[in-house]
Amino acid sequence: MTTAPLLALDAVRIRHVGGERATPDGVTLDIRAGEVVLLLGPSGCGKSTLTLALDGLIPHAIAAELDGTVRVAGVDTRERSVAELSEHVAMVFQDPDAQIVTGSLLDEVAFGPENRLVPASEVLERAERALKLVGLWDRRDDDPDVLSGGGRQRLAIACALALAAPVLVLDEPTANLDPAGIDEVYAVLRELANDGEHAIVLVEHNLDAAVDLVDRVVVLDAAGRLVMDGPVREILQARALELLELGVWLPVSTLAAMRLREAGVPIEPLPLTPSELARALDAVEMLPAPTPEPARVAAPDDPPLGGAASEAGPASDGRGPSAITVRGCSVRRGGRRGPIVVDGIDLDVASGDFLAIVGTNGAGKTTLLQAIAGVIPAPRGSVDVLGMDPSRADARERSRRIGFVFQNPEHQFVAHTVADELALGLRVQGAADDDIEGEVDRMLRRFDLESHREQHPFLLSGGQKRRLSVGTALIAGAPVLALDEPTFGQDRARASELLAILRRLNAEGTTVLIVTHDLQLVADTATRVAVMQEGRLLGVGPTAEVLAGPLIEAAGLRHPPLARATRSLARHPDWHAVTRMSQLPLPDRTVA
16 A cells, blocks of 8 residues: 555553553554554553554543654644544544443434534534444434443444544444444444545454454554554464464454364364354365263362352252242333333242343343342342342342442442452451452452552453452352453453353352353353343243254344354254354364
């Protein structure tokens, strides 16, 4: 390309106030019109920090030291205000709540162009187009507060589109979106990319959705240094092993193919999408039999992680002692006259279940989880957790029985340091100071937060905030854990570690509930799945049965990437039921 770059970074180093080192560290790159650039790297490497420098928020609005130069449309960002730079760069933050300021969706989308003194007729035209593109035009008069997390994410994207800036920067834009919402977002981004006049910079962990859009990949290592920069297939295929070592995400199809290669299955080149994986598998004459599911038991030498099976009555379906019973639970948003978002739910969760609650945005998943955890009030007697009505219990009693992780980690932070945040739950329970200190040290080590012990939780990276929020739920050893999007903002290595901890806790008897849009995570982790739609429970059952049945499509969801590949195989019908990575042949098996 010979055109002048829209963005030009030269030796960019950024160190947050109070931070010990710069992340990113010495990044040099140019981004031109027509490029869709995917920024990858392990959690804490500075990806989100780098995006904040692209529109001038660093150094103008965020306390951080910027070395090197960031040029937008040829101008040093130090020489222009954030408002002036917004003519060239539009930003979608990792947390959509951080950029919502008005009382209606239409006003929110119009806010940016209005402040840029765009003529009123054009403001309305832009706002209508942007809201229609993200599927929110029919709700234009609603207050943003009544939207689900995914709805607010789509609203933030519409606000960025309405600015009509030549550069669009998106930090985890699909993290809280259902499959339909993800498809809508990427359809919009694809339209922008195809016009050749825009540049898109994307921080994204859901590579299965992004890989068809991206044409260039930039990779930072754990120290924030630029270590790879090239075409998407050159990086994700030819350097897949290096990416694994860095701990970053790869598409599910690529990870599956790498495991199959170790088992002796000839797959070349590495596939990036389910359709590519399906074609590669159908090209193999004979595949080894899928691996039987392993027994879900903890290793005998592993020290306990906390949590225990409950001494409760039997579940109504006869699976064993009941940990959670929900009967006729209905919840309105915004008081008695607000809309019903959870409608007449009956649900039994047996002690030791690993239950995933899935559904489209606005299905009521988070509200149901919050009602179970006592975060929001539910009708008296409609929820029972180990003999406790959570919405009526005091904080000490509730924390002894159930640990909760919010979708947005910042919603639960109340202390001034990471260590104090972890210690809070134990202090509420009256634990001795020596015991508290030992448990806090253990959690800091487990979640790689030792160097951030005295840092304010709000100054952590998005992935570090998520790990801290999970640590606060785990530290008290509650027999029930409820987590809303537990892997949001995590790199592959950290997400794998977190899920391993949850699986081990579950094997030891802890009952785990998660809300997630990641159906591959559900397939690989959950023992049971509850499917919701428009506030109602469509059905609940064992994971394999739910993923193989009609409920997923009935709820407007898409099957996980591995299942989409195996279900379409023509030559290997015995593989149609393979949905979990653990069902793939083991490395020591040989091809027949």
